[in-house]
Amino acid sequence: MKSWQIAEPNSIELIERESPKLEPNQIKMKIVRVALSASDVLVFDGKIKNLSYPITIGRQTVGIVAETGDDVKSVVRGNRVILDPYIVCKECADCKSEMEEICDSLKVAGLSCDGFLSDFVTTNQDYVKKLPENISDSDALFVEQAAIVARIMYELNLKKGDHIVIAGASVIGLLAAQLAIWHQFVPIVVDNRADNLKLAEELGVYYCIDSSKASPHTKIKSLTGGRMADALIYCATAAIGMSHNLQNNLECVATGGKIVLAGFCGTNPVLKVDLAEAFERQLKISSVNNGVNYLTEAINILANKSISVGKLITKEVDFDSVGEIIKEMASSPERYFKVAVKI
Numbered sequence: 001m002k003s004w005q006i007a008e009p010n011s012i013e014l015i016e017r018e019s020p021k022l023e024p025n026q027i028k029m030k031i032v033r034v035a036l037s038a039s040d041v042l043v044f045d046g047k048i049k050n051l052s053y054p055i056t057i058g059r060q061t062v063g064i065v066a067e068t069g070d071d072v073k074s075v076v077r078g079n080r081v082i083l084d085p086y087i088v089c090k091e092c093a094d095c096k097s098e099m100e101e102i103c104d105s106l107k108v109a110g111l112s113c114d115g116f117l118s119d120f121v122t123t124n125q126d127y128v129k130k131l132p133e134n135i136s137d138s139d140a141l142f143v144e145q146a147a148i149v150a151r152i153m154y155e156l157n158l159k160k161g162d163h164i165v166i167a168g169a170s171v172i173g174l175l176a177a178q179l180a181i182w183h184q185f186v187p188i189v190v191d192n193r194a195d196n197l198k199l200a201e202e203l204g205v206y207y208c209i210d211s212s213k214a215s216p217h218t219k220i221k222s223l224t225g226g227r228m229a230d231a232l233i234y235c236a237t238a239a240i241g242m243s244h245n246l247q248n249n250l251e252c253v254a255t256g257g258k259i260v261l262a263g264f265c266g267t268n269p270v271l272k273v274d275l276a277e278a279f280e281r282q283l284k285i286s287s288v289n290n291g292v293n294y295l296t297e298a299i300n301i302l303a304n305k306s307i308s309v310g311k312l313i314t315k316e317v318d319f320d321s322v323g324e325i326i327k328e329m330a331s332s333p334e335r336y337f338k339v340a341v342k343i
Contacts, residue, residue: 003118004322007054009046010330012323020122024071028122029063029081035141036322036339037171039111039264041329048111048264057326058117058341059085059110062131062140072125082143082299083116084127085109086292101151101292108290111264117322119343129295132303138316138340139302142175142309146298147291149175152260153183154294155286156231160184163224165216167249168235169196169208171312171337172263176233177205178307188223190216190249193334203308220252228254236263236271246271253283261287316340 001017022028040057042048065079075081088095089105100106109115131140149172158164162185166173169191177187181204189200192212200208209219220229232253234246246261250273253259261271278285291298301307314336317325322341329336 024069028067031063033062033137034058034341035060056114057110058115061116081128147294150294162230164231165229173235182306231258255281259285312337319343
């Protein structure tokens, strides 16, 4: 079994591993696609807090069931599936209260335990989900991020016609904008990268603000008739290396508005906010950094074509080129949304 492993920050190598023995409740998968995204670059750069090396990256993957243990009933050999990247303990108070998304022992493949950037992966049958035929392998690489966005929409609990500012035209931001349109909310995407804003427009977002050329506060005040936005999604990963300021974004939200901090921020930047202002204006702040229990909903979102993801794959490479492409992504992160690795 071959895997790409990051031995230490800025060092990646292709290693050989012995295939684990297949237990009765386990499935062995032939991996066919794995995504490399911004969080994988953070791991490579050494910018994820409390991360232990060596580690195999890649949490978004598609595979074909190659073998099944004797007790496996959910899938059969030949099924096309995705792997759930979230591992919960099932024993803590939160898990027992059906709030696994805040499990104290939550592990995320490729971030807090080994990911899926291998030619074969063996896992428990509880961590695989079958894919419908109308979702391509490439589109399926967005299931996990679509799950995060679905959870964000649940957290916000907005109503038709509400204005929602999306700070950062990252993958999460662009998926959120599209899902907001599907829900009949009014997304306003704010970014300082012209190419990302152009893509947002191509994906159907009518209101896009270039924060390097205009004041988002002034524009949003005009768009909302002075009321300001009902909600804000602050895409933390998109803020890395950019001029997004969380405090400034709060000014774009109406009194009593809702704010969700979304994604992975790694070790930088430090997110600072004046809690006195948030308290005075009764802002409701929450955070979402996983899509636990939302993968099935995400599969349905992609199957129903509620969002379009094809333009969010920047490049496709073969398995042997991973070492080269991850270094390229680290040197020019602004050029990449997601890289699809074909195995």
